[in-house]
Amino acid sequence: MNSFFHFTARNPKVTHRAATPLELMFDLASVIAIAAAAHGLAHAIEEAHTLQGIIGFLCSFFMIWWAWMNYTWFASAYDDNSSAFRILTMVIMFGSLMLAAGIDAVFDHERIWLALLGFVVMRLGMAVFWLGASRGDPDRRTTALRYAGGIAAMQIYWIALVVIVPPTTAFYLPLFILGAIGELSVPALAEHRGVTTWHRHHLIERYGLLNIIVLGETFIAITAMIQIEGGSAFPDADLFWLAALSAVIAFSLWGLYFTDEEHLASDELRHAMVWGYGHFALFAAGAATGAGMLVMLQSLDPAAHVDPQTGVLATVIPVAIYLLTLWAIRDRFCLSGAAQWILPAVAVLVFLMALLAPLALELIALVLMATVLIRRGLTRSTMKDTT
Structure with a gap:
């Protein structure tokens, strides 16, 4: 071990540090x-x-x-x-x-x-x-x-x-x-x-890559929804619509994470630990969203005896946690004014929709898609004002 396991510190200021x-x-x-x-x-x-x-x-x-x-x-x-x-x-x-x-x-x-x-x-x-x-x-x-x-x-x-x-x-x-x-x-x-x-930028990339991986759990569910069974030429219409709505939700979560603002804007250790540890809830919520989508799929099978409302809540509650966590680890540090409160407001809104609204999944997908567009527009205009 004396000659083999010997690791020297890397320079944290190296530019263009990428995942290996x-x-x-x-x-x-x-x-x-x-x-x-x-x-x-x-x-x-x-x-x-x-x-x-x-x-x-x-x-x-x-x-x-x-x-x-x-x-x-x-x-x-x-x-x-x-x-x-x-x-x-x-x-x-x-x-x-x-x-x-x-x-x-x-x-x-x-x-x-x-x-x-x-x-x-x-x-x-x-x-x-x-x-x-x-x-x-x-x-x-x-x-x-x-x-x-x-x-x-x-x-x-x-x-x-x-x-x-x-x-x-x-x-x-x-x-x-x-x-x-x-x-x-x-x-x-x-x-x-x-x-x-x-290395701050290296860690930002590494966390972003794992977020893509956990959101990939939603793709497993979406693929299962549109699989063709029983010799049919096309997917079942209800399942195909569920897959489309699930895809909008998954893409929206991706779009809300990868924005123009930089994650981990400060090198200060306390901020870094809040950001690093806080991702546990975000990553878990992303993976749980995929699990919820699998439950939604099972809820359409009469033999499974799963309440459709259970499937919607199993998907939307992790989505709300994802949004709240993203606010806690990033938006409250890098945004100001009305833009800072978009994600908490949408988290509450989608949860209430899942509980109370007819066509809840359709409305939630629409709200999330609109949130991506509105938030991106607001933050870009804020960045222009500060330059």
Whole structure:
């Protein structure tokens, strides 16, 4: 390890820093796990186990997102394209695939042996990364060692939780939440001793790419809606219309995320952590929107016994959370005046429409599409006024 695992800090001011093919491969491993979590949520809602499904989804999505986020920030600061970096990355990717294979146990209320093993492999791989950074970046040696020690300690906690506490007991969820808080605390405590050299524009791109991946869960549902079955020449008209409305919703979420304003406008650590951590809710909501669309599809099958209203709410509630989160992590920092409050207002409006309005899905798709156009126009005029 002394000669092989040795990662030096990258220059955070390098221009045109883009995602590497290795990082894109890492995202591909993550999307498998995200898809497994989203499908588990959809199945739980269809079986009228909504609360259990939401808890299982959030717990499994936390493990996926947290491992992805830690790797992404480390790579932004220390990716040297060395053989050691590539090998460790592939080990972590294999852990992600094990996590994906074990997610079903989360929704079945069984001990999550395989998911735990995958998560521990991913996290211990990160601990080795930070030990290498402690050797290659003497100025931040204390920071790197705190990361490595904190990550290793939390893996002991997770192993003890799964081994000792059955998932059906009342203490399991509070202890899981406590572990999540512990994991979230590691970067805050470590970076307090010296901020690592992450690259702001690189991270903005990396987060945008993962957002595209989670929104891709909606494409799985849309494709299922327009599949031709029973020897028909064309898709069912009702399903085709549902697919069209779902596509408008998905494209609108994409359009509201990728706007003219720059994400993470400040390098200040507190702002960066709000932005970085806040994306958990946004990413989870994007994946859950795809799960909700699958529930809407099932609601059109009489044999499934799924209430159509359940399918609409399963889609629209994540959409509202997506919009509110996007406001919390970006718009309230970069916009002013009426434009700043567009997303919260639309989030409330689409939720009320889902509860009360006839033709709710049609109206929601129309409102979201209009929101993309109106917000883009307002923000562009604001930018012109300030130049």
